[in-house]
Amino acid sequence: xxxxLPTSCIGCKKFQANSICDKCxxxxxxxxxxxxxxxxxxxxxxxxxxxxxxxxxxxxDSTLCLDSYGGLLTESLHDYKYHGKIALARCFANTWQAxxxxxxxxxxxxxWMIPVPLSIKKLHHRGFNQAWELCKIMSMRLNIDSDPFxxxxxxxxxxxxxxxxxxxxxxxxxxxxxxxxxxxxxxNQNILIIDxxxxxxxxLDVMAKVLKDFGAQSVHNWVILRTPL
Numbered sequence: 001x002x003x004x005l006p007t008s009c010i011g012c013k014k015f016q017a018n019s020i021c022d023k024c025x026x027x028x029x030x031x032x033x034x035x036x037x038x039x040x041x042x043x044x045x046x047x048x049x050x051x052x053x054x055x056x057x058x059x060x061d062s063t064l065c066l067d068s069y070g071g072l073l074t075e076s077l078h079d080y081k082y083h084g085k086i087a088l089a090r091c092f093a094n095t096w097q098a099x100x101x102x103x104x105x106x107x108x109x110x111x112w113m114i115p116v117p118l119s120i121k122k123l124h125h126r127g128f129n130q131a132w133e134l135c136k137i138m139s140m141r142l143n144i145d146s147d148p149f150x151x152x153x154x155x156x157x158x159x160x161x162x163x164x165x166x167x168x169x170x171x172x173x174x175x176x177x178x179x180x181x182x183x184x185x186x187x188n189q190n191i192l193i194i195d196x197x198x199x200x201x202x203x204l205d206v207m208a209k210v211l212k213d214f215g216a217q218s219v220h221n222w223v224i225l226r227t228p229l
Contacts, residue, residue: 010091011072019091040065040226059208060219065226081130089133109190113146116195119155135194150182176210187215198223
């Protein structure tokens, strides 16, 4: 079957049996060194926590990413997010497990895994929530409970992707709302947020603040790509 229906590496696009080839996998593993443990931005001076997080600590406690935006996985991420190639979610999950299988496991401390929510308008336009598709797969594989309805999101007009951090934070005020039927999944819980791209971190920061305002013990992020600032 692999011969008749070959797959291709989500990094270099060469045809082969696995989601990612050994060469691209090694590149991703090498790119994990010298990242800020809190926001996952590359740190040139080998700091565990970057200067930005030291000066203005975000509400979330840690971040892991597979790669930087503009790197190996960017084209595949665009195909997944903007061209509806939902099957790539499983390829990203496979790659995630291959990159981080040697790391000390965070999952033992996590009670709930949640996706970054989309507004109803954005969900109807795109047809699927890219973060939830990733979350579902990772939840089943790691045996962590997941719930897409812990937080809801109000629609924002305009382009969030190209806004500055200050503009994002201003626009994100009152964007997220807590589901009153899910409060038991927030209070005193360690929560993992799944998303595809972390740009300035503003969205994840606001989500973490909301969750901690309602009693979350800790909030962590897993993202596919991190934009280098």
